[in-house]
Amino acid sequence: MMNIKDRFPLAGWSVSGAERNTDAQILYLTDGLLKERLLFNSNFIENEIRGDKRIVLFVDEVHERSINIDLCLALIARLLTEQPSLRLKLKVIISSATLDKSVPNLFRQIPQLKFDQYQMPFSQTLHKVEKIYRPKENILDVVQELCRKRQRHDQILCFVSSVTDVYQYCNLLDKLSHGIVIAHPLVQSQSASEQQRCIEHGTIFFSTTVAETSLTFPLLKYVVDTGTINVSIYDPKAKQTTLKEVPASESTIKQRLGRLGRTNPGEYHALYDSKMERRTYPKPHVCQSNLIDVEFSLRRSFLDNGLSHLKKFLPDPPEPTLIEAAIEELERLGK
Template structure:
């Protein structure tokens, strides 16, 4: 164990011993330091040897990881005097050649490769072709022949598949086999509890590297993953089921052989070279408007077009242009010719990073127009840590608000913050409060949301312009909804059931059909109430299997009078009007 005196850590909203010699940061915080901290490392940095930056899990190729790699490459290229003061260690189970190539192209920078020897001898792993087997049939077969403590891990494409397979297996076996899902939205404590008491698991990519199984004997691999991909033509992110790359299959197989001999069952049967060797970097298939804005608002004052030369893999020009177009549509950037931030863009650039520009616009409107700044800051804190709306099912009915999911989440946060503000900080215990308030099932989410809130609250307390505005609280849904509409104006739906007896909502400005997420407090049938006639959603999720239907997630009820409509019409001028025009 590392001595606590020399080590420290920092995550969003929480930190410990951050002046220690050994500091652990999330990739997101490291990116923010590289973008905005002039003193992270300079020619005046006084060190006996070197500052070592260790970047782990690089094979995941997340946007933050790629940006960190690019920011280090930029730093080394533009400030060669720092080469003697810093070292960058890139750690990865598998590594695409584009990353070492990036650093080899930096003049005068030395690159070396190390293969870490295994600290213990690995047991043998047997490969089995199971392409003609059905997943649940194979699980039952292996379960029947396993030794008492042997564990079975099944990799599937999505969180929904993991949950559904657990339910199906329980139903088929009439409860004889209990399976557990392992998915991203769970807390680390819950995941570890499942692993300690369970035998059969269905998991997404979360179990490829970060979880430890004490008695893993079998891995069953569907060879599939669900990947969010931004569709340029439709201007939306879709969840696509794709074949997992070879490096991912290697990671999954590598879970075996650590505590005993293992058996790997492949439910796929590929032709040679059918799969990609490595995953496509997320920065090459994602919406880039937040990246573009982060670069422009940072101390670098650069654009993605100029910055991409430092990326290991560059996104296509269409993705970069799309980010600029979106900034214009949001009213944050002037025309392509000047590519400068508008007054609104410059004002929003002064705010802390809320993770998305629509939320930043909503918070700014709450601060400046609708006198509900504190409400939006609190609401954004919990929304920023939620990728799915499944948490809503775990919130007791007494906290659910008729206005919808936004006010429900805000009420939960306010209940916790009221206790937090009423007692000395050393006496505040999140777990105890959640247990007393009936919120134990969502305590892991509340902890992360409180960390995020603490970070935002600290940032606003240092702002002369926004400090007082950030303390204004209204708990008025109309004001909060109007602020949200400033950022999410393209994500509202009109319900057609009452007038046309249809079963869906229609998204604004399109003929698309949408349904409200089953987890939503506005889902019809909960209390026999009539469905909302007009709603706003944070997320509009599209299922590629049913392209004509989308799902509205995190939903709030609106009144038509809260919407502002701007119409443009082209009229043919008459002769008199033409003369006036001239």
């Protein structure tokens, strides 16, 4: 016999290729699927707010500033600007531990839109975190040192700039310790269940940016940070994308430091110069990527218009040369 929870589920989810209870009151979905619904279903919001119904769009981890997240923000801002009647039935919540002011400014400038901004009154951690600068020290030497002084179940999380570095350091640590010290890789391509298994059974981890916010380490005691990050940068003149290692932004460093101090005191070991010049926030991906796929998606959507139109709704619009390069390439391909 079907119970009321089965007939009226509270929450459902949807990811690429799989979904469950999509008619539930609360639906969790990826930023990519939210973008697709906003782009290719012109009645997406209207269908959800028929009668007295209202809808809340909760967009989390906005600080990542991926192309999908920025497009979601732009499409939501466009709806609220061009369809004022939606403002009474649509509530948008934007959440992030750190956030560039360009994002709230995007919505603040929409006429007659009720706008509220809440900031945490303090940023102290529950437990004390000691910050230790160790510029130019070898990351494997530091990890082995921490292994010797840690308690049995203390976890060590190391941030490096690339997937290649993640696997390389895991292998090198295994060889240096003759198989006694085992490190686990954490990268974006792993499934959530695989990442969770690593965290449950491991104590030493090498990770890219994936561990900055989306993963929880119950016994984390040490963070070792190289202070760098790999970014893909597109050159519209050369028509090629290169991977470049750059200093992580101040907000990224803050995210990494913030992994500590939640369940017990911790130590943050910075393998970089404290005086190194950094951006306050990471540069949005839409401002440094090849935009041909974005331009193509916008043109075949119900908007029937490209970035030249949508850019005014982006928190940080890309340079005209990036948009022009995408348009020229599409025209060359006959799209």
